[in-house]
Amino acid sequence: MLVPAPVSDVLNRTFLDNSVRAWLTAAITTAVIFIVLLVVRGVLHSRLGKLAARTTHQYDDMAVALIGGTRTSALFVMSLVAGTHTLALGRAAPWVDRLGRLVLLWQIALWGVTAVTSWTKHHLDVQASANRRSSVAMITAMSVAAKVMVWVLIFTTALYTVWDINPASLITTLGVSGIAIALAVQNILGDILAALAIVFDKPFDVGDSIGVDTISGTVEHIGLKTTRIRSVTGEQIILGNGDLLKSRLRNYRRMSQRRVLFNLDVPFDTPPEVLHRIPSMVQEIVTSQSPVQFDRSHVASFTESAVRIETVYHVLDPDYKLYMDIQQNINLEILLKFNSEKLRFALPSRTVYHEGPNAKDLDIGTQPQTAADAG
Secondary structure, eight states, rough: OOOOOOOHHHTTTTTEEEHHHHHHHHHHHHHHHHHHHHHHHHHHHHHHHHHHTOOOHHHHHHHHHHHHHHOOHHHHHHHHHHHTTTTTOHHHHHHHHHHHHHHHHHHHHHHOOOOOHHHHHHHHHHHHTOOTTTTHHHHHHHHHHHHHHHHHHHHHHHHTSSOOOOHHHHHHHHHHHHHHHHHHTHHHHHHHHHHHHHHHHOSSTTTOEEEETEEEEEEEOOOHHHHHHHEETTTTEEEEHHHHHOEEEEGGGOOOOOOEEEEEEEESOOOHHHHHHHHHHHHHHHHTTTEEEEEEEEEEEESSSSSEEEEEEESSSSSSSHHHHHHHHHHHHHHHHHHHTTOOOOOOOOEOOOSSSTTHHTTTTTEOOOOHHHH
């Protein structure tokens, strides 16, 4: 009959250079630390979550997001490293230590990314609540740049602290390689740099109505390489950011008012005293509109077939539909006024005079002809 060995003998047995007692102690320590960390995380997340729900501050929301972003796997690995710290692991000891540092740096990177995401969400919500879209692209770009910076810093720190690699030599190597890569993808890099210029200089933003050369439309999206514009005719036009900044841009959304110039052509046989009254008649019609600021109205020039009256006014609102409504009202009022005064608009025409011995035989004399007939 086998007699079980005493418990003390079992605990004193050696396994992988450590007694069973040491292994049990490490396992219990790991479990206790892990449970404590889980409880602390849960309590802090619950308490801070209730506090954040009662306040409007950004920082308590960010703290809740950071606690919620703490990974359970990271807590377990850090608990395992702490629990096995007293064990004689031999060649495995440096690798366990590196694992702990690597997981800690990974968790710090996640905290940094979570903080940036929380900051971005808060400011995007502020822009949305204020019905402002002028900084959406800038906030998004800053968020992407900050996240990239976090991971770059964590990567360089891991090289030095985990693998004992001097990042200076790596950076030098990458710098030499980067020149070759930059030459190969210079067009892409040009568009990316142009995107940064658009974000920070803000010649336009999402939602703005702009004109680019012969294209007019509304900006739908500003990306790292391209900008998408919804044309007034309905199609989506995609332009490279570099090409976009090289073009002449017109931002219609930032107009404070519209300057309007229009011409009226009346025949040469209109009496001078009537010509003198026409600018004041036009001024009276224009000033009756609202919101309009009258500028001037003059007998400006003589064309080939008419006397030209030039009028300028300002619509004190950038809305295009309002401008067209006002111009329509002015045109209709001018038609009514000209009809009541029995005034005529000039038609494109040319008078041809025939001279010579055969003029009478032609029986043409002096006749007004249209430009088409005179040709």
